[in-house]
Amino acid sequence: EIQIASLLKSSELFPIPQSVKLSYGTAGFRGDAKLLESTVYRVGILSVLRSLKLGSATVGLMITASHNKVSDNGIKVSDPSGGMLSQEWEPFADQIANASSPQELVSLIREFVEKEEIMIGEKKKSAEVWLGRDTRPSGESLLRAAEIGVGSVLGSVAIDIGVLTTPQLHWMVRAKNKGLKATENDYFENLSSSFRCLIDLIPVSGNDKLEISKLLVDGANGVGGQKIEELRGSLSNLDLEIRNTGRDGGVLNEGVGADFVQKEKVLPLGFGSQDVGMRCASLDGDADRLVYFYIPSESSDKVELLDGDKILSLFALFIKEQLNALDDDKEGKQSRLGVVQTAYANGASTDHLRQLGLDVVFAKTGVKHLHEKAAEFDIGIYFEANGHGTILFSESFLSWLVSKQKELTDKGQGGSEEHKAVSRLVAVSNLINQAVGDALSGVLLVEVILQHMGWSVQKWNELYKDLPSRQIKVEVPDRTAVVTTSEETEALRPLGIQGAINSEIKKYPRGRAFIRPSGTEDVVRVYAEASTQEAADSLANSVAQLVK
Ligand code: NG1
Ligand code: ZN
Structure with missing residues (x-):
């Protein structure tokens, strides 16, 4: 039985602003941080229900609006696995965020609790919610709203973990629920030890050992720059210079950061000739x-961009090289490597991956x-x-790798190429965040692979040449008027628009x-x-005209 009175009382503290429809x-x-308190409070309630539904496993809440402007904020739920909130719960999230009165909110919650058979108020096990936020100034008061939401359901605990990157919170929630060490320090230690392990496994071919050149990092004036600075001390074999940490007056995401560099393809503030x-x-x-770039010439502010597709190609090559070194056939075990892209992937990257013989699938x-x-x-x-x-x-593949590693060691083949390949794969699985994409672990993996290959950023960029592309945003009165197929590559509505796009x-x-x-x-x-580029720009513009 939910304590209706206390829920009603706390929700009265967070009236829903007029005229916002949340999804x-x-x-x-x-959205605009000023309008989000009631939403965040309500997601606090949802997170407790999610935890209770899953046997009181720890759930995470992250307060961030990622690459959006500093005055925006947002909230997302990390499921106990460290992944995103199960999509089955999204409609409930939408309903409670938009409930127009405390009474409506309470009745929606009651209905849902009943339908999902969620047991509230059982003394023995209380729900636990871990709260993190990025560096946005609005984060602190929104975090308090989330705490009140969590606390409004009997027998729940909210723990403020402080300022974190999104992937740190997801990593910590996943580790906690697996019964592993789950503090921020554990996260850093895990990164630095698996990085060290991969560095130690770099083949030494004597004469062509690459001198470690400096990596310049643009921290988007946000939490990532600060955390990578904290991590730097425990990393050897990596020379980092971190800019845009937000400590020198720069504004979060303004003219800086991965979204800016990827979309505009120009250099971020703090970088120059x-x-x-x-x-x-x-x-x-x-x-x-995470994206990489370099400035090809002094005469312009254009950058040569190495985007997610190019990082994917680098990772795929490295993993494939290790898999090829495994004596698979004898085991009767064919390992399956697959890659997943979206419609935004550059066509040249997909061609390249397929030429490597990789299985490429597409997702929304x-x-x-x-x-x-x-x-x-x-x-x-x-x-x-x-x-x-x-x-x-x-x-299952990971436990196969681990037992293979042990078996080879026991047979006295600890120094074999196969053993090294297996060890690299195990180290990659530790280094790279298994919960969500993580720029910090991504940087470390890119850096160690480049050292392993003996490649410069320019050499890496030559894997394939991007097709020129253009992305634009069009402001429309109602974006829901556009409905696409499940692959998102064809518009079903407005009627007739796809035909017009095809002719362009x-x-x-x-x-x-x-x-x-x-x-x-x-x-x-x-x-x-x-x-x-001219053609891509012109095509984008004419399609945008059709949308307007
Ligand atoms: P939307 O706004 O739905 O296109 C954007 C990105 C997504 C994803 C989310 C979450 C593009 C084209 N879209 O989603 O890929 O990263 O933000 O941050 O980059
Ligand atoms: Zn982000």
């Missing part, structure tokens, strides 16, 4: 996205969709072009274009690629 969207609730040719990396505002935009598909492989690598991605190892596409060699409503912003997104 859980691609990545939780987002003195950095020509240097290897640079940009994180986004909550450090779950939003990491929850990519993650699900990647989890079907023994090793599944997923990346969005914007730099969000990771590598998933299935439990036909005018351009290697032309491809699609539209979809954003799940995080009030816009319709247009993507176009073609054989030249």
Whole structure:
């Protein structure tokens, strides 16, 4: 039985602002921070119900609006697995966020609790919710609202873990529920020890050992820059210079960060002609996205971008190299490596991956969709072009690897190529965040692979050449008027628009274009690629005209 009186009382503290319609969207609730208190409070309640439903497992709440502007904020739920909130619960999240009165809120909750058979108030086990936030100034008061939401359901505990990156919180929630050490320090130790392990496994070929060149990091003036600074002390074999940490007056995501660099393809603030040719990396505002870039010449502010697709290709090559070194056939065990992309992946990257003989599958935009598909492989690598991605190892494949490692050691083959390959794969599974895309673990894996290959950033960039592309946002009165197929590559509504888009596409060699409503912003997104930049721009613009 829920304590109606106390719920009614606390929800009266958080009246819902007029005229906002909220949707859980691609990545939780987002919007102007000033309008979000009631939403965050309500998601606090939801998180307790989620925990109770799952046997009082720990659930996470992250307060962030990622790459969006500093005055925005948002909230997303980490399920006990460390993954995104189960999509089955999203409609309930939408309903309670939009309930217009405390009475309506309480009755929706009662109904849901009954339907889901959630037991509230059982003394023996209380729900536990871990709360994290990024560096946004609005985060602190929103966190208090979440705490009140959590506390309004009997027998629940909210624990404030402080300022974190999104992937740190997901990692910690996952570790906690697996009964592993789960503090922020444990997270850092895990990163530095698995990085060290991969460094030690780099083949030494004497003469061509690459001198370790400096990596310049753009921290988006957010939490990622600060955390990578904390991590730096425990890393050897890596020379980092961190800029845009937010401590020198820069504004979060303004002219900086992974989203800016990927979309605009120009250099972020804090970088200039003195950095020509240097290897640079940009994180986004909550450090779950990573892109690399370098400045090709002094004469322009354009950058050569190495986006999520290119990071995916680098990871895939490295993993494939290790899998090839396994004596698979004898075991009768064929390992399955798969990669997952979205419609935003550059066409040239997909061609490249397929030429490598890889199994490439497509998912809808939003990491929850990519993650699900990647989890079907023994090793599944997923990346969005914007730099969000990771590598998933299935439990069964990982335990096979671990027993193989031991078996080879016991047979006295600890120094064999096969043993090294197995050890590298095990280390990658520890280094790379198994819960969500993580810019910090991503940087470390890119850096160690480049050292392993003896590659510069320019050499890496030559894996394939991106097709010129353009993305634009179109503001429309109602973005839900655009409805797409499940692959998101064809618009079903407004009626007739897809036919018009197709006629535009036909005018351009290697032309491809699609539209979809954003799940995080009030816009319709247009993507176009073609054989030249002018053509991609022109295709994007004509499609945008059709949307307006
Ligand atoms: P929307 O706004 O639904 O396009 C954007 C990104 C997603 C994902 C989410 C969450 C693009 C085109 N879309 O979603 O890939 O990262 O934000 O941050 O980059
Ligand atoms: Zn992000």
